[in-house]
Amino acid sequence: MKVSMKRCAVMLIVVFLLLPLTGCWDRRELNELAIAVGLGIDKVGERYRVTAQVVQPSEVATSKGSAGYSTPVTTYRASGVTIFEAIRKMTTISPRKIYAAHLRVVVIGEELAREGIAEALDLLSRDYELRMDFYVIVAKETKAEDLLELLTPLDKIPASKIYNSIQVSEKAWAPVSAVTLDMFIRDYESKGKNPVLSGIKATGNEEKGKQKSNVEKLQPDARLRNNGLAVFRYDKLIGWLSEEQSKGYNYIVNRVKSTVGHVPCPSGDGNIALEIIHSKSRMKTEVRNGKPKLTVDLRVEENVGEVMCQADLTEKSVIDALEREAEQSLRDIIERTIKTGQEKFHCDFFGFGEALHRSNLRVWKQMENDWEEHFVDASITVNAKVVIKRTGTVDNSFIVDKER
Amino acid sequence: MPTNTNLKTQTNLETNIEEIRRQTCYSDDLIIRKVRVGADSYPIKIALLYFDALSDEQLIYQFILEPLMQESVSMEGRQQSELPELMMDSILAVGQISKFDSLDSAVQSLMKGCVVVIVDGYTEGFIIPMAGWEQRAVAEPTNQTVIRGPKEAFTENIHVNIALIRRIVKSPNLVMKSRTIGTMSQTNVSVMYMEGLADKDVYEEVFRRLDSIEIDAVLESGYIEEFIQDETFTIFPTIINTERPDAIAASLLEGRVAILIDGTPHVLLVPSLFVQFFQAAEDYYHRADISTIIRGLRYFALFIATLVPALYIAITTYHQEMIPTQLLISLAAQREGVPFPAFVEAIIMEATYEILREAGVRMPRAVGQAVSIVGTLVIGQAAVEAGIISASMIIVVSITAISSYVIPEFDMSIAVRISRFFFMGLAAAFGMFGIFIGIVAILLHLTSLRSFGVPYMSPVGPFNFGDQKDVILRVTQRKMNKRPSMFGKLNPFRQPNPRRWKRT
Structure with missing residues (x-):
């Protein structure tokens, strides 16, 4: 009896000492996350301009009756000398920190792609928060930020529309290639193979495509289209197939x-x-x-x-x-x-x-x-x-x- | 309180009566009936003493008073000193009868419903068990119900309970040994086991522990359980209690020991292992394949009941990358506007549920409707609609609540519910890492437990391949030809081949 009382006391003390020592430091509730599904990278001058497409969960989840209050996603833009800085800088305009583990696509503007993208991709391969299952694509003839700001029908989240249409099109139609970051890096490093990436193009009136009315129409003003493959020499875009x-x-x-x-x-x-x-x-x-x-x-x-x-x-x-x-x-x-x-x-x-x-x-x-x-x-x-x-x-x- | 004087019976009837009355504090329900037997020439006074309502008066009239009074005629021509022998041998038409010469034992017998017969002029009296009072009939089990299987449950009467067991196991090797525990309650505690099957070390240990109990009253098997369990510092029960005679019979035949306590329908079984808390009596009455699947379901429910709220907390607050994107968005949408962290939310809901559950057991039946309406509204709707709790948390709490009742033994289901809070705390502080530390800690604790010397986690740890026939699997009756090696070492084979006919 005496022994068990003592053990009980020891265990309680241990537990209570443990709790204040550590734990909870990286705790984040779901409603403290800005779930980024798309990330656009462009270069403006010497600075990188990063666009994050962030989900507004209550607009996407169908059960809530608040439909129509705002768009299903919103974008945050920030620029910085490095991409990491630009992303962190987004907290100046966003109430929540960008959470990138659920990233579906990384869009690279054609201009940046022609200059070379290796520097821009290091963060994405280094950061522990990111998974490797997102697709890297090139915005054909446009900037990444413009592509990420189009609203799409059927799939409310444009980034996941891009992701799914690449996947489906690759399976059923073939002239598309779903390339993930690790595949790109492997080809980039290989001497016997140069990388390719899928291209996406916006068709129609881009300005109107950024408004909610785009998805309210039977025939949207602007659409996103898979558009052939982009050929790279090392990390520089050299042309389209x-x-x-x-x-x-x-x-x-x-x-x-x-x-x-x-x-x-x-x-x-x-x-x-x-x-x-x-x-x-x-x-x-x-x-x-x-x-x-x-x-x-x-x-x-x-x-x-x-x-x-x-x-x-x-x-x-x-x-x-x-x-x-x-x-x-x-x-x-x-x-x-x-x-x-x-x-x-x-x-x-x-x-x-x-x-x-x-x-x-x-x-x-x-x-x-x-x-x-x-x-x-x-x-x-x-x-x-x-x-x-x-x-x-x-x-x-x-x-x-x-x-x- | 009159002191125990160990008084010898006197020859004088009145002195004896007076002493018994004194020892029972002159209670009014002590009935003293004096009769006069023998011829008028040498009448002999005889007194019957018994407690009102403890003894069956009908039987007393019929088998004690009537023979005594009628026999008085035939007493003629006999020596007066022959009377006691005569009474025992040919007058009193009862089965059990014993002599006494100490007033203390007479008083003790009185308290158990016996009739005490004292004859004037003799130092010896008789004790005749005539206990009889209103009691509950054998009814269906209320806690361990089955769809297929016997529907008898133990009652509060230990004699009925013993009979229920003996009616199933009609073997002369079924041993019953009694003890009386409780200085005031004088509760009859019986130990039953199969001679030649049960381990001598185990039942002698049972006797040793029972004999060392010093307590004023034993009101329920829980009293005994707490005194004889190996480890008190644990939330896990190491002794099974059951109200099913068939379960007890099956266990006796495995070589285990049953402890019956008068006054309760719950019979204890030792040694008891962790896996046995997940075996229902019905497993053996249904086909083996069905039982195996259902048993798998039970272990799955154990997993849900212990870990799901903890996993929910850990994944939604630390490991959001583990949730599929669509699900994450839908969960995040539900959490929009919820003011509490997931852990607090979970604690609120779990506590609410536990309160409702306890209220459901404790409340007067008449207000049951009110409680269930409030429960459904509070848990099911209002909390979500007010935006205080997210809908997914309600789902998590409900599935956990239901799952914990899949475990057949209530003691274990309580232990599981307590450990759930432990895991929730760990998940809130350390995420998945905490949960796994917790699992390791609980497993270490479980493997350290013993039930009457048998490792609690056997036959899983220490592992025994042969005994896996009845752990997660329930193999066909044909293959269950051996007793579990943990208990049935003495006589390992039930029978070599239970099904001897050949398919033609």
């Missing part, structure tokens, strides 16, 4: 999950849409006589998705012809894309250098310092293999002879 080239890029680096393409009908009076349901590619780089040879092996499984002409899909020969046609069109896309890299950008953003590094270290060691020159001269071989699996719920189209 078209939609077709972006798709080609994703075929080469094996990032196509599903997309749709078309081939002309065998009869020549219409098109047949083919849905890619599975795509697997492998890059190879070999060096013959001091000249690199770039090879892309591609195996694609497709379904017939849409037939706009008369074609006998029950015939194996027709299907075979379609497969050959599709292979040819894939080869063309890929070759054109690699050529763009060689001729327009003089820059290997596909990672053929890395492929060489993996397959032949000795040769790579000789070539790594002037790889781009070798890359530009390299010959290209594309081996595409297409298999058509299914034709949908009908065999032949109901379309009868168009001459009738």
Whole structure:
């Protein structure tokens, strides 16, 4: 009995001594957070201009009946010599400290991207609060701050609209690449591959897009659109890929999950849409006589998705012809894309250098310092293999002879 | 208070009566009935003493008074000295009868409802147990209800309770040993175990601890439990109490020891292990797969009941990055305008709930409606609508409250609720780190406990593979052919193969 009283007393004392000693120092209630979902970085003169898109939770959560009092997000802007300073400086205009763990996208203005973004990204990779799962994107032909101030329908939070549309578009349409910060840094550091980032463009009337009326209209005044890939040499933007080239890029680096393409009908009076349901590619780089040879092996499984002409899909020969046609069109896309890299950008953003590094270290060691020159001269071989699996719920189209 | 004089019975009837009256302080409910037996020539005075309402008067009339008065005719021709022997052998039509020669034992028997018979001129009297009073019938259990299974519960009468157990286990090896504890209450405490199954060390330890109790009154099994438990400095119960005879029978057959206390329907079981507080009697009556799933659910509920408010506090105040963005925004929206930190909010709601729960037990049944209306309105609506408490906190508190009642033993569910506050404090001060420190501390504490020498956390820690058949899993009856090694070492096999028929 005596022992337990003593133990009880000791434990109580220990507990009460612990409480004032430590704890609680980094405690933050949910309503003390300014949840930043988007961060825009621009450069104005020598100073960085940072825009934070912050959620107004009560406007986003649907259950509360206060709908319509204000916009679902608000933005804070501040500039500073360093980005960290700029973000902290936001407390001069914001009642809450920016909380960036739930960041969905970091938008970089095209101007800054052309100057180089490595310096701007260090904070994001260093700060403990940030997670690595946000996408880094480039604002095409505009400043990041303008892009983050557009309101979007369907998804109330513009940053999460951008995030989701990149994700969905990458899965279903392919000419988009969801690049996270760590992927960018890895490509930036690699000698055998240069980074790409997705681009976003604002279309329509930007000024009207910043008002709440933008989301009240059936056809909004301004929209955000995924717009091809931005090619970087090291950390500097050097140009943009078209939609077709972006798709080609994703075929080469094996990032196509599903997309749709078309081939002309065998009869020549219409098109047949083919849905890619599975795509697997492998890059190879070999060096013959001091000249690199770039090879892309591609195996694609497709379904017939849409037939706009008369074609006998029950015939194996027709299907075979379609497969050959599709292979040819894939080869063309890929070759054109690699050529763009060689001729327009003089820059290997596909990672053929890395492929060489993996397959032949000795040769790579000789070539790594002037790889781009070798890359530009390299010959290209594309081996595409297409298999058509299914034709949908009908065999032949109901379309009868168009001459009738 | 009359002193205990250890008086011998005198030959004089009146002296004896006077002494008994003196020892019972001349209470008015001591009934003294004097009868005269034998022939008129040599009448013998006999006195019956008993307490009103403690003894069954009908039985006294029928089996003591009537034979005595009628037998007086046949007394003729017999020696007067033969009377006591005659009474015992052929007159009194009762089963248990014993002689006494000390007035103290007579008084003690009186207090238990016996009839004391004193014959004038003899130093020996008889004690005839004739206890009989109004009592509750065997009813359905109120705390440990089942859907499938026997619906009998123990009553306040220890004899009925023993009978309930013996009716299930009809084995001559079922031992019952009695003790009387309480200088004033003279409470009958019985220990039951299976000879050849129960560990001798355990039941001798039970006797040793019971015999060392010095107390004036034992009113409930809780008194005994507190005196015999291994560790008092813990919130976790180390002795199970149950009101189900089937549960006791099952435990006896595992080699455990039951302690029955007169005056309460709650029977104690030792040794008791942590995992047994999560086993309901019904687990063994349903199919094994169903029981296993339900048992898993119970452990899950244990997790919810101890940790969910703490996790909620820790995650929303320290680790917001762990919440999915959509959920975070919705939680943040609910917290807009809430004036308290999450911890204070949680404490307010938990305290409110505990008050409501206690009120629900304590209040007169007639005002139950009022309490439940106030409870629903206060907890469910007003607090949220006034913006004092966030809606998500209500959800957290409700799910925790419900979960704690999934645990079949009430003692354990209280322990779980207390530890919940401990975890909430740690979460508020140290976040997840605090919660994990708390879990480690509780686990260390649990593993340090013993119940009558058996480690409290066995068979999980120390781990025993064979005993896992009945911890989280409940394997089929066919596979449960061995007794738990913690208790049933003496006779480990129930039977080698319970199902001997072959599928054709």
